[in-house]
Amino acid sequence: MANYHIHRIFSSIQGEGRNVGRPVTFIRFAGCNLACRWCDTHKDERMLLTEDQILNRILFYGNKSVILTGGEPTIQHELGVLVQKLKDAGMWVALETNGIKAPSCQELFDYIAVSPKSHYLSRYLDNIMIHKANEVRIVAETDEITAFCKTMRSRIEAENYYISPLHSDGRIHYRRALRLLTKVNKIMSDVMPPWCLSIQMHKIIGVR
Numbered sequence: 611m612a613n614y615h616i617h618r619i620f621s622s623i624q625g626e627g628r629n630v631g632r633p634v635t636f637i638r639f640a641g642c643n644l645a646c647r648w649c650d651t652h653k654d655e656r657m658l659l660t661e662d663q664i665l666n667r668i669l670f671y672g673n674k675s676v677i678l679t680g681g682e683p684t685i686q687h688e689l690g691v692l693v694q695k696l697k698d699a700g701m702w703v704a705l706e707t708n709g710i711k712a713p714s715c716q717e718l719f720d721y722i723a724v725s726p727k728s729h730y731l732s733r734y735l736d737n738i739m740i741h742k743a744n745e746v747r748i749v750a751e752t753d754e755i756t757a758f759c760k761t762m763r764s765r766i767e768a769e770n771y772y773i774s775p776l777h778s779d780g781r782i783h784y785r786r787a788l789r790l791l792t793k794v795n796k797i798m799s800d801v802m803p804p805w806c807l808s809i810q811m812h813k814i815i816g817v818r
């Protein structure tokens with residue numbers, strides 16, 4: 611039986627992207643292969659749990675949907691074993707990943723959301739990154755993201771593409787996100803569907 615580095619398992623609703631409002635249990639893994647400056651994952655708090663221990667906690671919360679998030683889930687060894695266990699228990703299982711690494715168990719997921727980080731462009735170009743997903747979400751950090759959005763759009767085939775406002779220094783930067791969204795859609799006016807805004811609803815209503 612494998613062990614997984616877990617930061618926290620908790621019940622909530624999905625707050626962003628296509629599945630906003632869906633009741634889910636989040637498995638928040640510890641550790642990441644990137645180090646974004648605004649990251650809200652407390653890298654030092656972690657516990658080691660087996661698949662059975664994780665499944666018991668999932669069943670305790672009673673949600674039928676599970677989202678694997680981070681930290682970065684794809685750096686966990688034996689991720690496929692855990693996902694198969696959740697699927698065997700009848701769960702809808704989604705992955706939230708930074709997309710640097712394509713998981714070997716990609717076909718097991720019911721939904722994949724990729725959130726590439728623009729300040730790590732060279733890492734994406736150097737790695738065998740993920741190339742297919744259900745949605746792509748890019749945080750509106752700086753004006754640089756317009757070119758990054760174009761590059762990621764050409765590299766990741768998805769059904770929906772979103773821009774999210776940056777949350778930093780206790781503020782959510784909506785205006786910048788809207789300005790960059792308009793700019794990105796102007797630059798990519800020839801591709802469909804257009805980029806849309808994904809607000810982080812859980813941060814607005816104050817749920818984790």
Ligand code: SF4
Nearest residue numbers: 642644645646649681
């Ligand atoms: S990719 Fe996500 S989990 Fe990793 S450092 Fe950046 S914000 Fe944190």
